[in-house]
Amino acid sequence: MGNVLVANNITKQYGEHTVLHNISFALESGKCIALIGPNGAGKTTTLRILTGLIKQSSGEFNYPHSHTNGDFRSSIGYLPQHPIMHGWMTGKEYLIYCAKLTYIKKNKAIKKAENLLQKVGIADAKNKRISTYSGGMKQRLGIAQAIIHQPKLLILDEPVSALDPIGRREVLTLMEELKEEMTVLFSTHILSDADEVSDGLLLLHQGKIVESGPMEQLRKKYQTTKIELRFDDDSEKYMDQIQQLTMVKSVDVKRDTIHVSVTNIEKAREELLSNAINKNWPLASFIVNRASLEEMFMKVVQS
Numbered sequence: 001m002g003n004v005l006v007a008n009n010i011t012k013q014y015g016e017h018t019v020l021h022n023i024s025f026a027l028e029s030g031k032c033i034a035l036i037g038p039n040g041a042g043k044t045t046t047l048r049i050l051t052g053l054i055k056q057s058s059g060e061f062n063y064p065h066s067h068t069n070g071d072f073r074s075s076i077g078y079l080p081q082h083p084i085m086h087g088w089m090t091g092k093e094y095l096i097y098c099a100k101l102t103y104i105k106k107n108k109a110i111k112k113a114e115n116l117l118q119k120v121g122i123a124d125a126k127n128k129r130i131s132t133y134s135g136g137m138k139q140r141l142g143i144a145q146a147i148i149h150q151p152k153l154l155i156l157d158e159p160v161s162a163l164d165p166i167g168r169r170e171v172l173t174l175m176e177e178l179k180e181e182m183t184v185l186f187s188t189h190i191l192s193d194a195d196e197v198s199d200g201l202l203l204l205h206q207g208k209i210v211e212s213g214p215m216e217q218l219r220k221k222y223q224t225t226k227i228e229l230r231f232d233d234d235s236e237k238y239m240d241q242i243q244q245l246t247m248v249k250s251v252d253v254k255r256d257t258i259h260v261s262v263t264n265i266e267k268a269r270e271e272l273l274s275n276a277i278n279k280n281w282p283l284a285s286f287i288v289n290r291a292s293l294e295e296m297f298m299k300v301v302q303s
Helices: 044-049 091-101 106-119 135-147 165-178 191-197 215-221 235-243 267-279 293-301
Strands: 002-014 019-030 034-038 058-062 076-079 153-157 183-188 200-205 208-214 227-229 248-254 257-262 283-289
Touching: 002 044, 002 183, 002 293, 019 044, 019 183, 019 208, 034 044, 034 191, 044 153, 044 183, 044 248, 058 248, 076 135, 091 135, 106 135, 135 153, 135 165, 165 183, 165 191, 183 191, 191 293, 200 215, 200 293, 208 215, 208 293, 227 235, 227 267, 235 248, 235 257, 235 267, 257 267, 267 283
Parallel strands: 034 183, 034 200, 076 153, 153 183
Antiparallel strands: 002 019, 002 058, 200 208, 227 257, 227 283, 248 257
């Protein structure tokens, strides 16, 4: 499918202070990528450069699907962290206004606005003033304006950080749906959100990309060597048997769950399951401990 964006050695300096240090990455078509990092890591600066709102100090980026004259605006949609909307407008009026700014003719703009209001789930409020919208509704309207011209890449800066749990869930669900139609790049410092909806990540720390790649590849790279077991009866009865297995380093039990530290995940899984079958263990749960995004993040930034 190719890439929708390629960035090479992007650096941004303000006087003697360097915010971004030679960051390079590519975004593949049809993926949802999380740009994660602590506050002050350079996430918003990165997105503002990619949207053309500010100029990088050095380096370059390009959108392979953009027009040859170098104007890439038609290829991207953008929702800033703190969008400013005309509260006196209705949701429908605002979308028509945004569509016309992208040179969409009025009749087509009206149709697109109607369709998008339905798509983002606020059609019932289309004739209400934006000033009456909740935070989640405003974010969904903001996403609608960002995609009204059908961009290849949707860029969202901290799209759920200011929302309550209901609004956050609504926007994350919408992002899940949108990544089926376009590439999505969103910044966040909320690791659980990135863990939930992204296919890959760019981990930014102190202005540098310190890790990147597909989520499953990174999970495997940082996977912890632990397996968790629960039984239908007293778990402690099986600790001695598990401890004697060749791939097991140590065994601990917490709240009826046995935590097994192993030397090799694949071989230990095979050995444990084979014993469970042959010895008829009343196994209720068997979990290979999946590396969480928070664990990955802490390992990378503290290394």
